[in-house]
Amino acid sequence: xxxxxxxxxxxxxxxxxxxxxxxxxxxxxxxxxxxxxxxxxxxxxxxxxxxxxxxxxxxxxxxxxxxxxxxxxxxxxxxxxxxxxxxxxxxxxxxxxxxxxxxxxxxxxxxxxxxxxxxxxxxxxxxxxxxxxxxxxxxxxxxxxxxxxxxxxxxxxxxxxxxxxxxxxxxxxxxxxxxxxxxxxxxxxxxxxxxxxxxxxxxxxxxxxxxxxxxxxxxxxxxxxxxxxxxxxxxxxxxxxxxxxxxxxxxxxxxxxxxxxxxxxxxxxxxxxxxxxxxxxxxxxxxxxxxxxxxxxxxxxxxxxxxxxxxxxxxxxxxxxxxxxxxxxxxxxxxxxxxxxxxxxxxxxxxxxxxxxxxxxxxxxxxxxxxxxxxxxxxxxxxxxxxxxxxxxxxxxxxxxxxxxxxxxxxxxxxxxxxxxxxxxxxxxxxxxxxxxxxxxxxxxxxxxxxxxxxxxxxxxxxxxxxxxxxxxxxxxxxxxxxxxxxxxxxxxxxxxxxxxxxxxxxxxxxxxxxxxxxxxxxxxxxxxxxxxxxxxxxxx
Ligand SMILES: Nc1ncnc2c1ncn2[C@@H]1O[C@H](COP(=O)(O)OP(=O)(O)OP(=O)(O)O)[C@@H](O)[C@H]1O
Ligand SMILES: [Mg+2]
Numbered sequence: 001x002x003x004x005x006x007x008x009x010x011x012x013x014x015x016x017x018x019x020x021x022x023x024x025x026x027x028x029x030x031x032x033x034x035x036x037x038x039x040x041x042x043x044x045x046x047x048x049x050x051x052x053x054x055x056x057x058x059x060x061x062x063x064x065x066x067x068x069x070x071x072x073x074x075x076x077x078x079x080x081x082x083x084x085x086x087x088x089x090x091x092x093x094x095x096x097x098x099x100x101x102x103x104x105x106x107x108x109x110x111x112x113x114x115x116x117x118x119x120x121x122x123x124x125x126x127x128x129x130x131x132x133x134x135x136x137x138x139x140x141x142x143x144x145x146x147x148x149x150x151x152x153x154x155x156x157x158x159x160x161x162x163x164x165x166x167x168x169x170x171x172x173x174x175x176x177x178x179x180x181x182x183x184x185x186x187x188x189x190x191x192x193x194x195x196x197x198x199x200x201x202x203x204x205x206x207x208x209x210x211x212x213x214x215x216x217x218x219x220x221x222x223x224x225x226x227x228x229x230x231x232x233x234x235x236x237x238x239x240x241x242x243x244x245x246x247x248x249x250x251x252x253x254x255x256x257x258x259x260x261x262x263x264x265x266x267x268x269x270x271x272x273x274x275x276x277x278x279x280x281x282x283x284x285x286x287x288x289x290x291x292x293x294x295x296x297x298x299x300x301x302x303x304x305x306x307x308x309x310x311x312x313x314x315x316x317x318x319x320x321x322x323x324x325x326x327x328x329x330x331x332x333x334x335x336x337x338x339x340x341x342x343x344x345x346x347x348x349x350x351x352x353x354x355x356x357x358x359x360x361x362x363x364x365x366x367x368x369x370x371x372x373x374x375x376x377x378x379x380x381x382x383x384x385x386x387x388x389x390x391x392x393x394x395x396x397x398x399x400x401x402x403x404x405x406x407x408x409x410x411x412x413x414x415x416x417x418x419x420x421x422x423x424x425x426x427x428x429x430x431x432x433x434x435x436x437x438x439x440x441x442x443x444x445x446x447x448x449x450x451x452x453x454x455x456x457x458x459x460x461x462x463x464x465x466x467x468x469x470x471x472x473x474x475x476x477x478x479x480x481x482x483x484x485x486x487x488x489x490x491x492x493x494x495x496x497x498x499x500x501x502x503x504x505x506x507x508x509x510x511x512x513x514x515x516x517x518x519x520x521x522x523x524x525x526x527x528x529x530x531x532x533x534x535x536x537x538x539x540x541x
Pocket of ligand 2: 374
């Protein structure tokens with residue numbers, strides 16, 4: 001790389017567009033900060049789109065510099081997502097290059113140990129002004145602001161995808177290698193192509209390294225797969241490093257989260273569950289039932305898990321165990337723990353703490369509920385053992401149907417005996433579903449495990465099932481788990497059914513009153529536990 005000193009010599013008094021702007025008159029260094037970003041941008045309200053071929057929608061992402069532009073691409077016959085950023089002419093590109101090299105050589109942002117973007121911007125801006133002065137570059141105010149945007153984007157942010165990360169209407173960002181467009185999953189328009197492309201192999205390699213570093217992880221030829229989480233947004237990151245793993249070079253995918261967790265009522269609002277299903281799960285959770293949520297990738301398992309965890313009694317001791325932190329609870333007695341990768345230094349995986357280790361430790365900490373983000377291997381065995389010895393557990397598992405789940409639980413590497421599988425009370429099946437041509441997510445069925453037969457098959461009772469032809473949730477039969485609760489807790493079935501009815505009405509009432517916000521709904525649930533009469537009065541139950 002060219003050293004800054006040589007650029008300095010070569011370009012002294014030469015770069016810039018000759019435009020004698022305010023900055024050239026000696027403003028750099030004066031102290032006043034010019035570059036500002038509005039971080040309080042609200043989630044855009046999308047208009048109802050009847051005809052996608054007429055789509056032409058623009059909303060701000062990093063205001064006032066970067067915008068999302070969604071429009072119908074006539075050539076390909078599809079909706080595309082284009083990021084619009086300040087235009088730079090040839091001369092400006094040259095200056096920006098010089099400045100970015102200068103920043104790279106002289107300022108190490110990663111040394112500054114603050115998360116506050118405004119503080120970082122201030123630091124960057126002060127240094128850029130000095131750099132401009134040192135290099136003798138004269139630029140107009142408008143060029144200066146454009147440069148600051150790109151420098152901010154590339155040094156504080158996540159380079160090309162920084163605007164996209166700020167789009168609250170996006171679920172996923174997916175890059176499958178070099179020279180191929182980055183795709184996003186838009187909450188409204190589904191999977192669409194963007195105008196972002198990594199043309200250069202080295203650029204993508206160093207970007208993936210940067211992603212890993214931001215997540216506090218390490219990626220290399222020896223450790224070419226990384227799972228992590230971005231510190232400020234909590235977004236979940238998966239990345240691969242080398243060409244031998246994925247043919248088009250390094251890849252990454254980023255799962256973005258809404259700023260607020262989804263409340264049960266929000267899930268009702270989007271039509272993913274019914275008030276009956278939620279009331280039923282609420283009763284199960286109050287009485288410590290063991291629940292497994294299964295479904296395909298991105299089917300909404302973690303969202304449902306997080307949402308029903310809000311039904312856990314407010315004073316309960318909850319331990320959560322995850323690979324990457326996704327679960328968000330408001331319980332005061334919540335002990336979150338996250339597995340840690342080993343360093344690979346000084347022998348095999350030094351310092352590694354697996355979900356298996358965490359789970360084993362958790363059962364000694366007298367939890368009321370143990371929540372495991374996702375079970376895949378040996379940790380599943382520990383969870384089921386814990387459940388068999390009287391602890392309550394909720395988890396998710398990747399599988400498309402109940403039969404597959406049972407088979408996976410019974411075979412290597414999990415190898416549960418039928419009697420251990422039977423400790424599971426209920427399986428909720430999350431899935432994608434098309435409703436009137438639109439992609440939605442549904443809790444397709446709730447299945448109770450009655451017993452596991454000798455051949456390993458499960459005998460199930462299905463209290464709830466989503467009927468695709470009518471888009472309704474059918475409430476099919478009596479609940480076996482209710483009967484188990486009756487036997488164990490000495491509560492009458494009538495009492496449980498009355499509770500079910502009350503909670504169903506309460507959830508419907510919250511829905512009708514437009515009470516969707518996570519914290520608001522959580523408050524009502526907590527109050528219901530503490531002072532049921534008051535809640536019944538308030539909601540006229
Ligand atoms: N019921 C829903 N309706 C609409 N969007 C949803 C719903 N549930 C989840 N989402 C969104 O879908 C995305 C994936 O959700 P989530 O992480 O819960 O899925 P998952 O099944 O746990 O995925 P993975 O298999 O990757 O762990 C998120 O952006 C989330 O906000
Ligand atoms: Mg998940």
